[in-house]
Amino acid sequence: MDDAVNVAGSLRARLALTLIGGAAAIALLLFFVVRTYAAQIAQSGQDSILEASVTSILDAVTVRDGDVEVDLPYVAFSMLSTEADDRVFYALWQDETLLSGYEFLPVADPPDGGDIVLVSATFDGAPVRVATAARILVGANARTRVTVSVAQTQDALAGTLNKISRNVGLIGSGFFFLSVLVASWATNTTIRPLERLTHSITRRGPKDLTPVARPVPMEMAPLVTSLNSFMARLDTSLKQSEDFIAEAAHRVRTPLATVRSHAEATLQRVDREDNRQALRAMVRAIDESSRAAGQLLDHAMITFRADHLETQPVDLVELVEDLVTRLTPVAEMKDIALTVISAGEAVVEADAILLQNALRNLVENALKYVPEESEITLEVIATPRPRIEVRDEGPGFPPDQMQDLAARFSRGENAKDTIGSGLGLTIAKDVAMAHGGDLTLTNMPEGGACVTLLL
Amino acid sequence: MRYIIALMIWLCPLVATAQEWEDQNAFGPASADTTLRVLSSTDTSLFVPIIEDFLQERPDVSIEYFVTGTAQIDQVFRAAAEDFDVVISSAMDLQLKLVNDGFSLKVENLDQPQWAQWRQSLFAFTTEPATIVINRGAFAPGAVPQTRQELIAAMRARPAIFRGRVGTYDVRESGLGYLFATQDARASETFWRLMEVMGGLDARLYCCSGAMIDDLVAGELMVAYNVLGSYVAAREDVADTLEIVLPSDFPTTMMRTAFVSSRTEVEQEAAAFVRHLVEVQTGPRNPDVFPLPPLSAAVDETGQAVISLEPALMTYLDPLKRKTFIKEWSSAVIQ
Numbered sequence: 019m020d021d022a023v024n025v026a027g028s029l030r031a032r033l034a035l036t037l038i039g040g041a042a043a044i045a046l047l048l049f050f051v052v053r054t055y056a057a058q059i060a061q062s063g064q065d066s067i068l069e070a071s072v073t074s075i076l077d078a079v080t081v082r083d084g085d086v087e088v089d090l091p092y093v094a095f096s097m098l099s100t101e102a103d104d105r106v107f108y109a110l111w112q113d114e115t116l117l118s119g120y121e122f123l124p125v126a127d128p129p130d131g132g133d134i135v136l137v138s139a140t141f142d143g144a145p146v147r148v149a150t151a152a153r154i155l156v157g158a159n160a161r162t163r164v165t166v167s168v169a170q171t172q173d174a175l176a177g178t179l180n181k182i183s184r185n186v187g188l189i190g191s192g193f194f195f196l197s198v199l200v201a202s203w204a205t206n207t208t209i210r211p212l213e214r215l216t217h218s219i220t221r222r223g224p225k226d227l228t229p230v231a232r233p234v235p236m237e238m239a240p241l242v243t244s245l246n247s248f249m250a251r252l253d254t255s256l257k258q259s260e261d262f263i264a265e266a267a268h269r270v271r272t273p274l275a276t277v278r279s280h281a282e283a284t285l286q287r288v289d290r291e292d293n294r295q296a297l298r299a300m301v302r303a304i305d306e307s308s309r310a311a312g313q314l315l316d317h318a319m320i321t322f323r324a325d326h327l328e329t330q331p332v333d334l335v336e337l338v339e340d341l342v343t344r345l346t347p348v349a350e351m352k353d354i355a356l357t358v359i360s361a362g363e364a365v366v367e368a369d370a371i372l373l374q375n376a377l378r379n380l381v382e383n384a385l386k387y388v389p390e391e392s393e394i395t396l397e398v399i400a401t402p403r404p405r406i407e408v409r410d411e412g413p414g415f416p417p418d419q420m421q422d423l424a425a426r427f428s429r430g431e432n433a434k435d436t437i438g439s440g441l442g443l444t445i446a447k448d449v450a451m452a453h454g455g456d457l458t459l460t461n462m463p464e465g466g467a468c469v470t471l472l473l
Numbered sequence: 474m475r476y477i478i479a480l481m482i483w484l485c486p487l488v489a490t491a492q493e494w495e496d497q498n499a500f501g502p503a504s505a506d507t508t509l510r511v512l513s514s515t516d517t518s519l520f521v522p523i524i525e526d527f528l529q530e531r532p533d534v535s536i537e538y539f540v541t542g543t544a545q546i547d548q549v550f551r552a553a554a555e556d557f558d559v560v561i562s563s564a565m566d567l568q569l570k571l572v573n574d575g576f577s578l579k580v581e582n583l584d585q586p587q588w589a590q591w592r593q594s595l596f597a598f599t600t601e602p603a604t605i606v607i608n609r610g611a612f613a614p615g616a617v618p619q620t621r622q623e624l625i626a627a628m629r630a631r632p633a634i635f636r637g638r639v640g641t642y643d644v645r646e647s648g649l650g651y652l653f654a655t656q657d658a659r660a661s662e663t664f665w666r667l668m669e670v671m672g673g674l675d676a677r678l679y680c681c682s683g684a685m686i687d688d689l690v691a692g693e694l695m696v697a698y699n700v701l702g703s704y705v706a707a708r709e710d711v712a713d714t715l716e717i718v719l720p721s722d723f724p725t726t727m728m729r730t731a732f733v734s735s736r737t738e739v740e741q742e743a744a745a746f747v748r749h750l751v752e753v754q755t756g757p758r759n760p761d762v763f764p765l766p767p768l769s770a771a772v773d774e775t776g777q778a779v780i781s782l783e784p785a786l787m788t789y790l791d792p793l794k795r796k797t798f799i800k801e802w803s804s805a806v807i808q
Contacts, residue, residue: 090794092659096785103592105573106784110793118792142575 029212034205041197045190052189056182060175061147067097068149069134071168075110076132079164081157086112086164100174107141111165125167128152144171211235215242227253257322264318267311274311278304309382313441316375320445324452327369334364334373334398334406341377342396345385353391356381364400366473368453376449379442380408380469387467388412403455405472414461423459446471492549494539501528501535507739509536509746512550513561514543514649515729515765516683519707520561522763527749534742542680543567543648550576555736558743561729561750563701564648566655566786568595568730573787577732580744583751589728589768591782596747597728598754600769600779603653604702605718606686611635611695620722621663624696625670634695635674640685641698643678644802650679653699653725655789655798656780660723668805671698676806689715699725707764726779728768 074094080087088110098106109119124139125148134151141148148169155162211234218232229246278301285297335358342356349356377396384394392411399405415423423443446469447457455472462468496517513520517540524536539557541549543564550560554576562568569591571577577594589597605624607617611634618624628635642650657664677694679685682704685697690711702717731750733743754768780786788794 087797088791088793089797090788090791092785092788094785095788096783099783099785101587103782104784105575105592106787107573 030205030209033208034201037201037204038198041194041201045194045197048193049183049186049190052186053179053183056186057179060178060182064147064170064172064175065136065149068136068147068168068170069151071095071097072134072149072151072166075108075166075168076151076153076164079110079153079155079166081155081162084157084159086117086155086157086162088117088164094168098168098170100170102173102177104173105142105144105146105171107146107169109165109167111167113163117164119167120169123167123169124148125165126150128165130154130163139169141169146171147175211238219245227256260318260321263314267314267318271308271311271315274304274308278308310441313379313445316379317441317445317448320372320375320448320452323369323372324448327372327452329367329369331365332368332370332373334366334400334404335360336363337370337373338377338396338398338406341374341381345378345381349385349394352385354385354388355393357393357395359395359397361398361400364398364404366404368473369449372449372452376446376471377406377408379445380471383442384408384410384412384467384469403472405455405470407468407470409462409466409468411466414465414467415459417461420459443469492541494541496538496540498538499535500524500538502532503535505533505535507534507742509534509559509739509742510557511536511538511559511561511746512546512557513538513540514546514563515561516540516704519703519765523750523753523765526753526763527746530749531742531745536746542646544646544651547571547648550734554734557734558737558739559731559733559746561731562648563601563727563729564652565597565727565730565780565782566652566790567648568732569782569784569786570790572732573784576735578735578737578740578744580733580747583744583748585751585755588779588781595730595732595782596751597730597782598751598768599703599729599766600726601701601703601729601766602719602724602726603657603699604705605720606689606697606700606702606705607716607718608689608692608695609714609716610692611638617716617718619718620720621661621667622722624698624720625663625667628670628674628696632674637675637677638693638695639671639674639698640677640679640688640694640696641671641806643680645799646678646680649701649727650699651789651795652727652780652786654802656725657699658798660725663722665801665805667698668802672806672808678806686711686715703764703766724778728779728782729765730782 071094074091074097075088078089078091078094080089095106095108098104107120107123109121109123109125110117111125120141123141124137126135126137128135128150130152132151132153134149136147136149139146139148146169148167150165150167152163152165155164214232215230215234215238218230227249229249230242234242281297281301281304285294285301288294288297338358338360342358346356381394381396388394388410389412394411395407395409397407397409399407443457443459450457450471450473453473458470458472460468460470498517500521511524517538520538524538528534528536543562544567546560546562547564547567547570550557550571560568560571560576572592572595577592579593580596581593583590583593583596585596605618605621612618612627616627618627628639642653644651644654654664677688679688679697682701685694685700686705686708688694689697690708702719705711705715705717731747733740733747737743751768753763754765758767789798
């Protein structure tokens with residue numbers, strides 16, 4: 019299986035970009051809305067002054083002896099003083115005749131009632147705002163219509179707008195900057211439960227298939243539910259296959275024992291050498307099959323017990339000596355001596371059955387590979403960490419395969435002519451790991467292999 | 474015959490552009506690359522030191538200096554703006570209206586306070602109060618009137634002495650006189666009573682401060698109203714004869730202003746001249762060398778407020794308003 023996950027995009031980046039992009043859009047919108055609004059307010063400020071100016075002039079128009087007189091109030095222009103010294107234009111019309119002022123000032127046509135019409139226009143190359151109002155005067159002879167327009171350039175307004183734009187720009191930028199901070203905070207907070215889940219799953223032991231118990235956010239619940247159910251199914255399926263193997267091994271072993279005893283009995287009765295040869299080969303094959311079945315059973319048991327360790331104080335020396343006693347007859351068949359080295363007792367908290375199993379597999383392994391008339395040494399060392407070393411005088415491990423030998427069903431290159439299942443080292447390693455230890459394989463300088471079961 | 478026609482053709486433009494100047498002078502080398510044409514209402518003698526100071530720094534420039542009345546300046550310049558590069562006048566209202574109507578250029582790199590400039594185009598460079606100038610012969614020492622009210626009272630008390638011997642600007646002719654009169658009229662009703670009294674004494678009307686001072690010195694005038702005190706102070710021969718009174722009831726103070734013509738072809742030099750003018754008049758200076766009064770703060774220690782540079786100055790320039798004002802003024806002064 020390919021280990022690399024197919025990664026496309028990043029939740030964190032997407033979240034951060036969405037938040038920051040949103041903040042930028044809102045900041046921009048804020049800028050334009052506030053600026054437009056401010057422009058309207060500033061314009062209405064100028065408009066109201068222009069209106070007041072027009073009104074004050076219109077109020078000063080009188081008819082005397084049939085002539086229109088305008089006593090232009092000083093305040094009409096005085097009120098139009100601005101910071102930017104805006105230019106002021108005006109025009110007074112009687113019907114279609116210019117009374118005074120700027121003849122070419124663009125003028126809207128206002129209603130008679132005195133309502134003021136405001137327009138933006140251009141005069142003498144400058145943008146101006148023009149306020150115009152009209153009034154009907156009734157003299158001795160006739161009615162006459164007087165129109166008053168006052169215009170002002172928009173320099174001060176532009177200045178105000180620039181100032182406002184600058185300030186709003188600053189506020190918008192500040193808002194955006196804060197939003198970026200909030201976005202990164204929000205992103206981290208949102209991603210954190212996901213990271214926590216990842217972490218807690220990564221940290222699990224290889225056999226831990228229990229459901230995730232930590233509380234997770236609502237949005238992650240479906241994922242975790244699926245994960246839990248997936249793990250549960252995996253667990254069940256693993257257990258089923260282990261059970262199946264154990265069951266199968268168990269069922270195979272008993273008939274094998276029967277077949278073996280029949281073969282042995284037949285061997286006693288048969289005289290022809292080639293028949294005896296065939297029967298001996300048969301017995302050896304049956305032995306090997308039965309041992310493999312035994313190891314499969316061991317492995318299944320270990321897999322099961324590793325999850326539910328039944329620990330108790332165990333004296334490693336006693337355990338080793340007990341095992342040696344039981345295996346000595348087998349060893350003697352090959353003229354192999356089993357030696358135990360120890361310095362007093364070494365008591366550890368451990369599952370005795372598992373340890374025994376592991377050790378037996380290691381010693382059986384050694385018995386299988388060492389030449390006849392050699393020695394296998396089992397040394398129990400209590401400090402600094404309790405460990406048992408199994409040393410032999412065999413050919414040693416092939417150096418380039420030492421890493422993989424403890425894997426299931428893996429056998430060394432030099433073991434081709436030896437019968438075996440490849441489960442021995444795996445069982446020992448699983449037991450060591452279940453106890454929080456490890457199994458290390460080394461070759462000794464003077465020759466021979468050394469397996470260390472570290473607890 | 475051909476010669477006569479040629480002469481006529483040659484003379485025609487001269488006749489067409491003929492303009493009677495009060496004074497006309499050229500300064501600087503005739504070979505200069507650039508000639509600045511300055512249109513001004515300020516007497517040449519008061520301006521010579523500033524011009525010479527400028528020409529020292531700019532030997533490549535020569536200056537033609539034309540002097541005429543404030544009202545004339547407005548007419549001449551409006552008719553032919555391209556003929557002049559810098560316009561200087563004491564009639565603030567006419568100057569402001571010229572700038573408002575787009576006859577000026579902005580001058581960069583000239584930082585003046587808001588009250589002393591308008592649109593970064595029109596720059597004030599003197600502060601000069603309108604004064605009452607009296608001939609010491611007409612009043613006993615210590616009895617010199619200090620306010621308009623006191624002047625009215627003094628004239629009413631001794632009409633025989635003052636009849637035909639009081640003078641003021643003819644506001645119909647003088648732009649500055651019109652500015653002073655309108656600002657006075659805005660400030661107080663006293664102005665109208667003073668005008669009526671002066672009218673009753675057959676007041677003599679003048680085009681300019683210089684002429685009034687001449688008549689005061691000659692003894693033909695006992696009192697002149699709204700004379701530029703700076704012109705009196707600049708004349709050394711009058712200290713014994715004349716006394717300058719700053720009316721203490723309300724002052725009317727104007728600022729001389731300058732701007733660069735929008736039609737100038739030598740913008741750099743014209744702007745440099747205006748900058749130089751303002752720098753001389755606002756910086757530390759020797760009053761013996763530069764006789765024009767400096768530009769002082771908008772409100773000085775005696776509480777003198779200066780006529781402010783604002784669009785409202787255009788109010789009295791409105792033809793209708795002007796017609797009404799001249800009518801009232803005439804009925805008071807010319808009885």
